[in-house]
Amino acid sequence: MTVQQSDLKLDGNAIGGLLREIFTMEMTTAESTCAGCHKVHAVGQVEVYMNAPGVVVRCPACGQVQMRIVKGGGRYWLDLSGIHSLEFST
Amino acid sequence: MARTAVLGRLEWQLGSVAELVQETPRVASLLLDMPEWPGHLAGQHVDVRLTADDGYQAERSYSIASAPEDRRLAITVERLDDGEVSPYLVGEVRKGDKVELRGPIGGYFVWRGGDNRPLLLVAGGSGVVPLMAMIRHRSAIKSTTPTRLLYSSRSEEDIIYRAELEALSTAGDGLTVAHGLTRKQPPGWRGYARRIDRPMLEEVAWPKEQNPIFFVCGPTPLVEAVAGHLVDMGFEAPSIKTERFGPTGG
Numbered sequence: 001m002t003v004q005q006s007d008l009k010l011d012g013n014a015i016g017g018l019l020r021e022i023f024t025m026e027m028t029t030a031e032s033t034c035a036g037c038h039k040v041h042a043v044g045q046v047e048v049y050m051n052a053p054g055v056v057v058r059c060p061a062c063g064q065v066q067m068r069i070v071k072g073g074g075r076y077w078l079d080l081s082g083i084h085s086l087e088f089s090t
Numbered sequence: 091m092a093r094t095a096v097l098g099r100l101e102w103q104l105g106s107v108a109e110l111v112q113e114t115p116r117v118a119s120l121l122l123d124m125p126e127w128p129g130h131l132a133g134q135h136v137d138v139r140l141t142a143d144d145g146y147q148a149e150r151s152y153s154i155a156s157a158p159e160d161r162r163l164a165i166t167v168e169r170l171d172d173g174e175v176s177p178y179l180v181g182e183v184r185k186g187d188k189v190e191l192r193g194p195i196g197g198y199f200v201w202r203g204g205d206n207r208p209l210l211l212v213a214g215g216s217g218v219v220p221l222m223a224m225i226r227h228r229s230a231i232k233s234t235t236p237t238r239l240l241y242s243s244r245s246e247e248d249i250i251y252r253a254e255l256e257a258l259s260t261a262g263d264g265l266t267v268a269h270g271l272t273r274k275q276p277p278g279w280r281g282y283a284r285r286i287d288r289p290m291l292e293e294v295a296w297p298k299e300q301n302p303i304f305f306v307c308g309p310t311p312l313v314e315a316v317a318g319h320l321v322d323m324g325f326e327a328p329s330i331k332t333e334r335f336g337p338t339g340g
Contacts, residue, residue: 009310013333014151016195017137020100028198044198045332 008051012043015055018069019043022076030088036064038084100192102139107187108162113250116169117216118180119155121162122189130158132227133200133220133305136165136193140175148174153219154194157226166250168216199305199333203227207303208236208296212286212316214308215243217335218250221305225265229258239267240294242286242312245274268294286312288319295323303329310334
């Protein structure tokens with residue numbers, strides 16, 4: 001099977017479980033404002049790449065890296081510097 | 091069982107395989123007894139975790155195929171030969187085996203019913219699974235929401251849920267199903283014989299005035315092509331919900 005780069009792109013639905021571990025909330029309906037272009041997307045809509053040691057989340061509008069998440073050795077490592085804000089239900 | 095998504099920490103649970111259904115040569119459904127299942131919404135998924143004897147663990151996400159009203163939780167899994175999890179779930183697992191999973195997960199790609207806007211469901215391959223949960227839910231709640239499923243498979247033998255879709259679409263409650271076969275068509279095939287394209291979507295889409303909603307699920311290139319066509323056809327982006335899957339689903 002030839003794996004093309006486009007096949008490796010998923011969306012935020014694929015990390016619903018991982019985000020739920022971290023935030024203990026349903027996060028695919030959360031609204032994320034991009035730190036790069038300030039557009040707002042549901043987390044379910046963002047681009048997700050999982051073919052790396054961690055997860056990379058990109059803005060579907062401008063491509064800005066919004067989140068990087070690495071889990072291992074009993075720790076999470078989170079870089080959220082590409083997100084301006086996250087809004088979700090209580 | 092059809093409560094809203096349950097929040098709080100997600101715990102791994104043990105389910106017991108009550109029934110196995112071979113849907114196609116490469117796809118099987120697992121019907122699970124889940125003693126502590128909190129209920130789910132149509133379109134949500136679960137994470138399945140396998141643990142090897144040496145402690146190595148692999149996790150994958152699978153869409154829930156059953157309606158919230160069904161007695162058992164069903165997942166439908168496509169076997170990817172180089173996958174770590176699917177070759178066990180399709181081919182090795184037996185009735186009575188325990189499977190570790192957690193869920194339900196997700197809230198974005200969800201259809202709750204009770205919404206009378208017409209539905210257009212577009213599936214590629216095993217992307218039909220979460221859409222089947224919606225179709226089963228629609229039938230269970232006796233919804234008459236006008237609903238069309240456009241379902242693209244490689245060949246006739248790859249069509250998942252074929253008999254059930256045929257039965258549901260002849261029930262006269264407003265569900266129609268259009269199949270497309272991209273690689274191989276049997277003699278006398280009356281469905282589409284090409285990949286999903288814009289003319290096909292124009293044939294099946296509900297008129298804009300009816301304010302339809304869309305759920306599109308399949309491999310990433312199909313999802314992006316379909317979503318792009320729908321936006322170009324003038325449908326509002328927020329009415330188009332998408333879910334991509336890829337080889338990491340193995």
